[in-house]
Amino acid sequence: MTEKQRLYKQSLMKHLYFKRELSCADLSSYTDKSLPYTAKALAELMEEGVVVESGHAHSTGGRRPQMYSLKPDIMFVVTVAMDQFITHVGILDMHNQYVGEVEKLELDLSDQNDSLNQLAQFLDGFITRSGIPKEKIAGIGIGMPGFVDATKGINYTFLQAGNDSIVSHIEKVTGLPVQIDNDSSLIALAELRLGAAREKKNAMVVNIGWGIGLGLVLNGSLFRGTNGFAGEFSHIPLFTNDKICNCGKMGCLETETSLLVIAEKAISGLNAGRASSMKNLSHNKVEDTFRVIMDAANKGDKYAVELISQAAYNIGRGVAILIHVLNPEQIVLSGRGALAGKIWLAPIQQALNEHCIPRIAENIEIMVSQLGYEAERLGAAALVMEHFDNIRPQRRSHKLLTA
Amino acid sequence: MTEKQRLYKQSLMKHLYFKRELSCADLSSYTDKSLPYTAKALAELMEEGVVVESGHAHSTGGRRPQMYSLKPDIMFVVTVAMDQFITHVGILDMHNQYVGEVEKLELDLSDQNDSLNQLAQFLDGFITRSGIPKEKIAGIGIGMPGFVDATKGINYTFLQAGNDSIVSHIEKVTGLPVQIDNDSSLIALAELRLGAAREKKNAMVVNIGWGIGLGLVLNGSLFRGTNGFAGEFSHIPLFTNDKICNCGKMGCLETETSLLVIAEKAISGLNAGRASSMKNLSHNKVEDTFRVIMDAANKGDKYAVELISQAAYNIGRGVAILIHVLNPEQIVLSGRGALAGKIWLAPIQQALNEHCIPRIAENIEIMVSQLGYEAERLGAAALVMEHFDNIRPQRRSHKLLTA
DNA sequence: GGAGTGTTTATAAAATATTTTAAAACTTCT
DNA sequence: AGAAGTTTTAAAATATTTTATAAACACTCC
Structure with a gap:
């Protein structure tokens, strides 16, 4: 399988994550590729156990389309929603259902000391406690208040990381890809992909x-x-x-x-x-x-x-x-x-x-x-999946697509 | 030549119009297609007389790239810049040089009477006077003040056209593709493609x-x-x-x-x-x-x-x-x-x-x-060329690419 | 001031990706 | 039951990229 095909399949997975359930024709039009081509990729994803059939949709005047969705436990996303004093951490599956409990960490963002490292260690422990192997975690999405430069992975208001960026520090500790963004942007992302927008x-x-x-x-x-x-x-x-x-x-x-x-x-x-x-x-x-x-x-x-x-x-x-x-x-x-x-x-x-x-x-x-309080958490997960089809391959475990 | 290839060549032409002069490698990276593929398309465009070689650029550490540019008289654009009282009309070639004089039309936009038809007739006459065959005109770009809905081709503030849209009325009279937009947007477009931005x-x-x-x-x-x-x-x-x-x-x-x-x-x-x-x-x-x-x-x-x-x-x-x-x-x-x-x-x-x-x-x-006063006029031309690679084919004369 | 090294562009052939075409399989509507 | 619309699949045709090689140039080192 070449890089390009792998990327295409990841793009299909991304669409299936956000829309929950789609037909081959839907995927074809979302991705602007021909029907036979996406059918082939979809067949491979089913072979790999990533995608499963999920019944037929209503007919719109012709043959009823076969619907497909992601197998919920094929992959997981860690979502981190921070506010000034409390950080909520959870793990979501590919149907946006929590796996295990959401945990709280009391972390004062304005405290300049060691908060970043505390967070990183907590996340690593949390993942270990969850029992989910790291190869099955697509990434960690973090939402926080403040002036966040998402491309650099820096928050100019909170969690100064010295020379290092927040993203790279947590990536080093956990060994997983990390994305951060401002809380309001993540709420908007959640509304865009999963909510009112x-x-x-x-x-x-x-x-x-x-x-x-x-x-x-x-x-x-x-x-x-x-x-x-x-x-x-x-x-x-x-x-x-x-x-x-x-x-x-x-x-x-x-x-x-x-x-x-x-x-x-x-x-x-x-x-x-x-x-x-x-x-x-x-x-x-x-x-x-x-x-x-x-x-x-x-x-x-x-x-x-x-x-x-x-x-x-x-x-x-x-x-x-x-x-x-x-x-x-x-x-x-x-x-x-x-x-x-x-x-x-x-x-x-x-x-x-x-x-x-x-x-x-x-x-x-x-x-x-x-979406209420869920908005930021869903947004953090969405942030990880948003990047799923163009993430640098070396940042993702190879097993995700061959398991 | 298939539709898709024709579109690709038009996209190359568009880039050459905006950048004036580009190498094959430049075009390849702008269009996200491989070098050999764009080389082939470029060769065809040269064969057709649309593109000409324009010397070599400086080396950036390797072989000096062959530069290409559009033959200036392969095609023309009519630019129309309106303000509340006066309308300026001109024709630009593919190097953004005026062909003939810019003409003024006194047209009171707030006059609800017959302004639209007056404009359409004037444009048709202007094009005829220029001596340029309509097959060589890529389109008419119009900038005007007011609340312009560019997709519908309507101006809610001025030039009410009854049931018809401004765009379709002028298209009917002149037989050429027409694009309109708000003056400020066109100025921004000019700055983006040809100016400070x-x-x-x-x-x-x-x-x-x-x-x-x-x-x-x-x-x-x-x-x-x-x-x-x-x-x-x-x-x-x-x-x-x-x-x-x-x-x-x-x-x-x-x-x-x-x-x-x-x-x-x-x-x-x-x-x-x-x-x-x-x-x-x-x-x-x-x-x-x-x-x-x-x-x-x-x-x-x-x-x-x-x-x-x-x-x-x-x-x-x-x-x-x-x-x-x-x-x-x-x-x-x-x-x-x-x-x-x-x-x-x-x-x-x-x-x-x-x-x-x-x-x-x-x-x-x-x-x-x-850009000064030229901004809106250049923007109106840019508007036409901006759409050049996705214009509906039936709206363009077939001769443009085979002349 | 030439030889060697590394970079960039150019082109042809081979390999692959992707779409088009066509036919079959369903469904709904009349 | 038949017409028309929609999805699915397979085969053929085309589009596009990859690979390999050559050519042109800049830079450094002697």
């Missing part, structure tokens, strides 16, 4: 969290810009307020819209005597504080709704800019904030009505993500 | 004119969004002023930055007694008024410089947003405004310093276009 060509995925992240789907694929920094939505200069952002500048979108800002406004508002059902908010436990605010808003607490609406409206102003510049067909709200769902939707829509030229906004679909 | 993967081309246009180069090609509306920079909601924009909304970038606004500010400032060397500004002749302001600024008139600087700074704020969202490697200033050159540069840079996260802005190259 499937089949969309241009979509904006807004990640409402401690900052306001953005993942861009342009021309049907994830867009990362020149250095992988694209989507720094949180720090666009949109206000003429005097609030200093933690990026050092003033007037960033984040200074009026992030969950942190909402929490702080709530606390100072209550202290100033605003009437509300909310109680016991604390600066220290932002996570809890925010949950309380969300719950109150869901129950109709007027002040809580007002706080969220203000933030949402301002996010909407930012989204209006995106719409004018990029003319997307869909906006997906995602992240912690979006879990509260539709409270965000109306004020954002309101802002779009006020700030968008009607013709450019009229057909845009605005929705809340269904 | 050659070899760049991500660039923003800002078109400073009666509005502030934007052309986006993303992943090495022109980005148009879902409906071809991408780049509506002029109407992003960036200010909380009360000025009503001609789009009907308030706070658009255009309300503080367009050349029209600068002219109006200048007039009212002078009426209010501001000291300046500028004289005789008039609301009616904005074109002249703006020229006077530019000249004054170039000569150091303090008020003129101040007016332009304010506008430029605000454009810079908008560009800062683009930089955060799209992480480009280059910003090109273009259009009428940029003809005044470097007066704009400093305030824009100033705004970026204030509003951009340093790491994301530090390597961005900001420059003034060298």
Whole structure:
């Protein structure tokens, strides 16, 4: 088998991973190769035990197509979803089902000490504990907040690795191929391949969290810009307020819209005597504080709704800019904030009505993500599979395709 | 010769058009085909008289490559650059040299009457007068302001064509393939293929004119969004002023930055007694008024410089947003405004310093276009050639490749 | 200032990849 | 039951790359 054919088969596997189940004709048109040619490759993959038949699909007026899917245990992906304090690690099979438990690692990203090595060691141990042989692991996908240069494998904000890159350090420790990217981009990737943005060509995925992240789907694929920094939505200069952002500048979108800002406004508002059902908010436990605010808003607490609406409206102003510049067909709200769902939707829509030229906004679909907390984890796995058909061969165990 | 080979040769021609002169090895790597294969196609193109040898290039350490270029008169492109009042029409050969004179047509775009048909008839007459047989014309490229849907061939702002599209109407009258796009996008295309953004993967081309246009180069090609509306920079909601924009909304970038606004500010400032060397500004002749302001600024008139600087700074704020969202490697200033050159540069840079996260802005190259008024015309020609390797065959005369 | 070494381009022949064509096998619709 | 549409398979034809070899040139070393 030549390199080229191997690559083609990997590309088929990639499509089968993302779409779960496809006919030979589907694969042929996705890969732009002729039917007989993909049929041949598919037959080989079945011979190798990688692909299995999975029944027949409905007829569309002719012979019913034989469907194919990946054998779920032919390969696995390690997914790592980090936030500032906690890292979730899991293993997914080729049907995106968890194998074993998702484990938590308490890792303070802003702690400059030894976090990277801690992570690497933990991952190596986790893989060993799982009992899955490394030859069957396609790679490790990592999502983290911060300024991530995905091509260099570096995070300029967290986990400094000295001279080494994050990617190469973990690759050395685990012996497996590693991919990293910014959390918002991975959420967008998950939506693109497995979620609301499937089949969309241009979509904006807004990640409402401690900052306001953005993942861009342009021309049907994830867009990362020149250095992988694209989507720094949180720090666009949109206000003429005097609030200093933690990026050092003033007037960033984040200074009026992030969950942190909402929490702080709530606390100072209550202290100033605003009437509300909310109680016991604390600066220290932002996570809890925010949950309380969300719950109150869901129950109709007027002040809580007002706080969220203000933030949402301002996010909407930012989204209006995106719409004018990029003319997307869909906006997906995602992240912690979006879990509260539709409270965000109306004020954002309101802002779009006020700030968008009607013709450019009229057909845009605005929705809340269904993937929830799974988004980043699925995105991390998707990141590995996204590269599966053009990964450097020496980085992949040879046994994967001959097992 | 099969369809596929014909397409491949057309793709070679396209590359030769844009790069002017290439070696066989260059073409092979641009098109991702093997050297012997492109050598064979190239030999055929030479046989057909389409391609000629054009000397040897310098050696890069080995045998000097034979260079090839298109025979300039093998084919021609009609370029049409429209603004609100005047339309410039010309014919370019395969070396981007004008054949005959550029002709002007006074055509008021906002006049709903019969402008489209007038244009179509004028173009047909122009082509006939040129003496070039239609079989040798690859197509007509048209750039115009407004909301252009390039795939549908419609302009929602100007030149309504009833049930018909602009493209199909002109195709019917002239019998030639027609492409249209928004003026700012064409300027960006010209910069990408023939100007400052050659070899760049991500660039923003800002078109400073009666509005502030934007052309986006993303992943090495022109980005148009879902409906071809991408780049509506002029109407992003960036200010909380009360000025009503001609789009009907308030706070658009255009309300503080367009050349029209600068002219109006200048007039009212002078009426209010501001000291300046500028004289005789008039609301009616904005074109002249703006020229006077530019000249004054170039000569150091303090008020003129101040007016332009304010506008430029605000454009810079908008560009800062683009930089955060799209992480480009280059910003090109273009259009009428940029003809005044470097007066704009400093305030824009100033705004970026204030509003951009340093790491994301530090390597961005900001420059003034060298193409000047030629940009849109070259872009219109480039638009035709951009589609040359995937145009529907029935839309092209058969003689082009067998002449 | 030539001989040797390494690099790049050019071309022909051989090998392989890929598509086209055609026919068979199903399914649905009428 | 027959017509029309769709998938599947096999054989033939074509497209494309690989391999091998030669030619042209730059650079270094003596």
